[in-house]
Amino acid sequence: MTPERFTPELLALGWTDDLQEALNGALDAADPQDRPDLHPARVAGVGRSSLRLWAADGEHDALLTGAMRQDPDTQPVMGDWVIAQTLPDTPKRRVTALLPRRTTFARAVNGGLGRQVITANVDTVLIVTAPDQDFDLPRLGRYVAAVQASGAQPALILNKTDLTPDPQRYLTELGALAPDAPLHAVNARTGAGLGGVRALLRPGLTAALIGSSGVGKSTLTNALLGREAAQTGGLMAEGLGRHTTTARTLYRVPGGGLLVDNPGLRDIAVWDPEGVAADPARIEEIAADCRFRKCTHTGEPGCAVQRAVARGEISAGQVQAYQARRAPARRGAGRPRR
Structure with missing residues (x-):
């Protein structure tokens, strides 16, 4: 030493x-x-x-x-x-x-057989969404699985809460994706609800922001830094934010900690070495007990696959690698099984 x-x-x-x-x-x-x-x-x-x-x-x-x-x-x-x-x-x-990486946030490429590393040595990943057309529960579930596979801890952030009269409905659905993850409703533009997010940024720790374009990651970055460090865009039609972050940027946070602002991710295919060799037949056998016929295995109630992940019978990465080999994920839940 x-x-x-x-x-x-x-x-x-x-x-x-x-x-x-x-x-x-x-x-x-x-x-x-x-x-x-x-x-x-x-x-x-x-x-x-x-x-x-x-x-x-x-x-x-x-x-x-x-x-x-x-x-x-x-x-x-x-x-x-x-x-x-x-x-x-x-x-x-x-x-x-x-030097060896403590955590590795990556996405699968080439049909899940390879990976592209996005960031390394991140402690907490803030998954940012908004109560508008961006709110896509299956995609958010893939974000959660990717963070968990990286070794980092996910935190779920519902930004732009002024866009809905009932943010609790969105928070309930988000909370089902990762019941043990921190969950915060914020308005980065006004500063409402940011105290809980700031508490996640501590000296010696690194946090990263991910989410699709226009959810307000740059505005949130500026609010957490207390200065106009990241360029922000105005609103497009139907209240959607403009994409402004074009490169990953590392910031020092006042009071301690580091923050990575990532460009918007339209979607992500989860990389998990265990998932490459996942047995599709095993997952399909478990999925037969899902409540919904067209269950996406991300946030639906009564999902047998997610219960198996929680019990440690299969990994989140195995589920996502299995999904990556199927047709593009269907949005929403199907009819209950009879």
């Missing part, structure tokens, strides 16, 4: 004992002459061939080694911790290694 690595700056960025142990191992394996020039840093911005890093001594631009650029499993993403080497005669640094 090298206590000097536990600086207040690194701790504020989410530095942990596990990361320190991994760093120590990497330094032990490095050339002794290089060790003084190797330092941990967190990825705060991702370009095509360069990164923006936050480190104990400030912000730095960094280049990737050729091997890291070619291997998608070692390409750093927003939120990753890396080892960066200082270079002579240039302010830029070179990323030499990727």
Whole structure:
């Protein structure tokens, strides 16, 4: 252990004992002459061939080694911790290694056989929706499953509560998706209900916002930061918000914590290594006991598949991988079984 690595700056960025142990191992394996020039840093911005890093001594631009650029499993993403080497005669640094990820938020690609990592080392993912045409319970269920498969904790946020006279109806449906997850009704534009959301942002922890375009993620980001950091759009026809976030951005939250604002996700196919080898026949056997004939296995009452997930008989990722191999999910519940 090298206590000097536990600086207040690194701790504020989410530095942990596990990361320190991994760093120590990497330094032990490095050339002794290089060790003084190797330092941990967190990825705060991702370009095509360069990164923006936050480190104990400030912000730095960094280049990737050729091997890291070619291997998608070692390409750093927003939120990753890396080892960066200082270079002579240039302010830029070179990323030499990727430190182990505590959580990995990813989506399935290529029919569920591959994955695209979106963010890493996130503690809580705020799933944002609104009581308008965006409110799609099956899709929100897939968001929840993706967060759970990542290792992070989901939190459900109903924004724009002024759009409905009965927000409780929406909250009840959201709560059924993840009964143990924090659930908050807010109006980011006026600040109503934000106290509970702010409580989720604590020193050393990282939160991320996900949701489809126009649900008010940028407005919520600005409200949580207390400043106009993220660009917001006006309203389109029928009260729908405009999409404004086009790249992932990492922010420092006043009072401690970090916040990632993600571009809008139209939908997500859940990546879970266990789900790749899921037995469709097993899930279909369980689904035969669902209350609804066309159950989507996301938030309907009487869903036998979700009961099996809660009991640990199958994983949420297995269910989502199974659904990804079927026809596109039907919206809403079907008729009760007779």
